[in-house]
Amino acid sequence: MSDRVEGRPLEDVGFARPDDVELVGRARDGDVSAYGELVERYREVAFRTAWLITRSSAEAEDAAQEAFVKAFYALGRFRVGEAFRPWILRIVSNEAKNRRRSTGRRERLTVRLAQDRGSGGAAPSPETAALGRELREALLRAIDRIPERERLVVTYRYLLELTEAETATALGIRPGTVKSRLSRGLGHLRQELARDESDDG
Amino acid sequence: MNPTMADRASTDRQLSAALAALGRTVAFPQAPAITSAVTARLAAERTRGVRPRLPGLALLGRRRVLVLVAVGLLALLAIAGATRLAIGAFEVRVQPEASPSPSLPPIEPSALGDPVSEREAIAQAGFEPALPPGPGPDEAYVIDTEFGDRGILYAWRPSSSHPRIQGSEWGQMLIVAQGDAEFVTKSINRFDALTEVLVDGKRAFWIPAPHQVSISTGHGSETFAVTGNVLIWQVDDLSYRLETSLGRAEAIALAESMT
Numbered sequence: 001m002s003d004r005v006e007g008r009p010l011e012d013v014g015f016a017r018p019d020d021v022e023l024v025g026r027a028r029d030g031d032v033s034a035y036g037e038l039v040e041r042y043r044e045v046a047f048r049t050a051w052l053i054t055r056s057s058a059e060a061e062d063a064a065q066e067a068f069v070k071a072f073y074a075l076g077r078f079r080v081g082e083a084f085r086p087w088i089l090r091i092v093s094n095e096a097k098n099r100r101r102s103t104g105r106r107e108r109l110t111v112r113l114a115q116d117r118g119s120g121g122a123a124p125s126p127e128t129a130a131l132g133r134e135l136r137e138a139l140l141r142a143i144d145r146i147p148e149r150e151r152l153v154v155t156y157r158y159l160l161e162l163t164e165a166e167t168a169t170a171l172g173i174r175p176g177t178v179k180s181r182l183s184r185g186l187g188h189l190r191q192e193l194a195r196d197e198s199d200d201g
Numbered sequence: 202m203n204p205t206m207a208d209r210a211s212t213d214r215q216l217s218a219a220l221a222a223l224g225r226t227v228a229f230p231q232a233p234a235i236t237s238a239v240t241a242r243l244a245a246e247r248t249r250g251v252r253p254r255l256p257g258l259a260l261l262g263r264r265r266v267l268v269l270v271a272v273g274l275l276a277l278l279a280i281a282g283a284t285r286l287a288i289g290a291f292e293v294r295v296q297p298e299a300s301p302s303p304s305l306p307p308i309e310p311s312a313l314g315d316p317v318s319e320r321e322a323i324a325q326a327g328f329e330p331a332l333p334p335g336p337g338p339d340e341a342y343v344i345d346t347e348f349g350d351r352g353i354l355y356a357w358r359p360s361s362s363h364p365r366i367q368g369s370e371w372g373q374m375l376i377v378a379q380g381d382a383e384f385v386t387k388s389i390n391r392f393d394a395l396t397e398v399l400v401d402g403k404r405a406f407w408i409p410a411p412h413q414v415s416i417s418t419g420h421g422s423e424t425f426a427v428t429g430n431v432l433i434w435q436v437d438d439l440s441y442r443l444e445t446s447l448g449r450a451e452a453i454a455l456a457e458s459m460t
Contacts, residue, residue, distance in 0.1 A: 032247075036240040047232035061233045068239045136223050158220035159227055172345040174325065177315065186216050 020084040028075045039068050042085060045160060046092045049170070052155045053096035063099050067092040086162070086169035093152075093170055142192035150185030153178055286395070288406060289440025290352070290378035291433045293387045293395060305413065305426035307369040308444070310356050312423055313416060314342040319355075326351040330377035330439055331459040335362055338375070344416065352378035352385075364446045366429035374429075376416075376442040385442060387431070388413040398432075398449065400456045405434035407449050432456055 018026075018037070026034035043064065050060035050067070071091045078087055143151055156167040157178075164182075168175045286293045310316070322341040323329045330353060332338070338355035345351055355375045359365035363372030376385060387408065389395055394410035408431040415424045429444040432452040441459075445452060 032240050032243050035243070036236050039239050040236045043235050044232040047235075048229050051230060057230045057233075060230075061235060065235045065239055065242075068235070069242055072239075072243055135219060136226060139219060139223050140227075154220065158217075158224040161221075161224055174315070183213070186213050189216060189220075 021080070024075060024078060024084060027072065028078075032072075035072055038084065038088075042088055043068075045085070046088060048160055049089050049092045049156070050096040052152070052159065053093060054100050059099050060096065063096040064092055067095040070095070083166070083169075086166040089162070089166070089170035090172055093172075138193055138196050139189070141196060142189045145192050146185055146188040150181050150188060153181040154185040154189070157182060286406070288404070288433050289435040289438070291385045291387065291406075291440050291442055293389060293406060293408070293433075295389055295395070305424060307366075307428065308371075308374060308414065308416075308425045310340060310342045310354050310371075310374070313344045313354060316340050316342055322353045322355075326353050326379070328377075328379045328439060330355075330375075330441070331436065333373075333375070333443075333455050333459055336360070344376075352376055366444060366446050368426070368428040372446075374444045378440050379438055385417070386415045387427070387433075388415070396449075398453060400432070400434040400453055401436075403434065405432060405453075405456070407432055407452070409449065 018034075020038065020041075023034045023038045027038065046064040046067065047060050050063040051057065054060050054063060067088065071088050074091070078084070143154060146154070152171060153167060156162045156170060157164065162170060164175055164178050168178045171178070173181075286295075306312075317325065319337065319341050322343050325343045332355065336357070339358045340356045342354040342356070343351055344354055353376070355377075356371050357363045357373040359370075359372035365372055366374075378385065389408060389410060389412040394408060394412065396407040396409075398405050398407045408427075412427050412431075413424055414427050427444065429446060430448070430452060432441075432443045432445075432449075434441055434456055436459075441456065443452060443456060445455075447455065
């Protein structure tokens with residue numbers, strides 16, 4: 001069933017979507033279709049999380065799928081009252097790390113930038129305009145060169161747009177460690193940006 | 202003169218804003234439609250009985266093993282090949298091929314987590330274990346697991362009260378976990394390497410033989426060689442694993458002094 005009615009979200013036309021707590025409860029009772037709703041809700045961020053680690057669409061797809069299956073059988077361990085998204089992203093992260101470890105591959109971060117103009121030829125968004133393409137590309141190159149533990153915190157916070165608390169849960173580290181790795185990561189990013197420029201210059 | 206890229210990201214605030222804007226303009230690869238594949242797989246596994254029907258049944262399966270132990274079928278289970286036994290979050294597998302490899306390292310607490318204060322460990326883990334009387338631990342670590350459960354590892358450096366564990370730089374190690382979720386798996390290669398004992402009248406395991414231990418962490422499973430003597434017991438919903446150079450009677454007395 002579509003989540004929208006004539007372009008409007010279902011919530012706007014009086015249909016309340018079940019929340020994660022309800023879906024987790026039903027899934028714990030063996031309702032696979034309720035679990036399917038959770039998968040649908042989080043498959044995109046799960047895939048992106050796995051992709052940031054494996055750098056491979058095929059590996060990320062396998063990791064996300066396997067993580068959702070494992071998580072279903074681990075629902076008994078999910079603590080009521082906690083958020084589902086960071087919990088599932090932690091399982092996805094571990095699955096992706098294990099897969100990358102077993103393949104031994106280390107691909108470059110080949111994420112693309114969206115076009116500066118929308119599909120209708122509209123003007124770029126304010127943030128796109130404010131952040132020149134050159135700087136965005138330099139940032140992506142810099143992100144690829146900083147240490148992994150810092151890179152994961154930076155990419156989870158800014159590319160996946162997770163909160164600090166969600167990043168901590170998803171990576172299995174303390175919130176204070178997220179702060180310190182983020183601070184070190186920003187410092188290293190600045191160094192890499194400067195190096196990038198001096199290489200060009 | 203145009204500012205350089207480094208100039209435009211010279212402060213944390215500028216750089217954070219630039220990264221936030223970058224996050225909104227990055228084009229990730231298209232996320233595949235995996236929902237139907239996941240649900241179909243779960244449904245198929247349920248039909249084939251490959252996995253437990255419901256998420257909670259994995260734990261019931263382990264409890265069923267414990268019932269068999271209670272009725273005295275231990276020896277029959279032993280000859281079945283790989284036998285699984287559990288006390289709380291600690292599982293013991295009898296696997297004939299599980300001789301600890303000389304290349305396996307002894308338990309290294311820092312491989313399992315970051316050192317924290319005792320108070321911080323309790324706050325993070327969400328439970329407060331009992332500790333042996335005498336000097337407090339020299340270090341405490343919170344161990345995160347893949348599924349979000351947490352355990353605490355306390356380590357004591359060798360001293361007159363805690364002689365060094367053979368092959369280890371520690372004198373005593375105590376791992377505590379809450380609940381029944383599998384957290385630490387010990388693999389022994391002979392059934393007689395495990396002895397059922399009583400701690401405060403409750404069933405416990407004594408494993409004096411060298412064996413392997415796998416500890417679930419947030420970064421996957423870490424496997425170590427264990428050369429010390431290990432006692433595993435449970436008090437309420439907390440399971441304890443004590444590794445020392447103490448003999449059986451002293452270890453049990455130490456455990457009972459904690460309750």
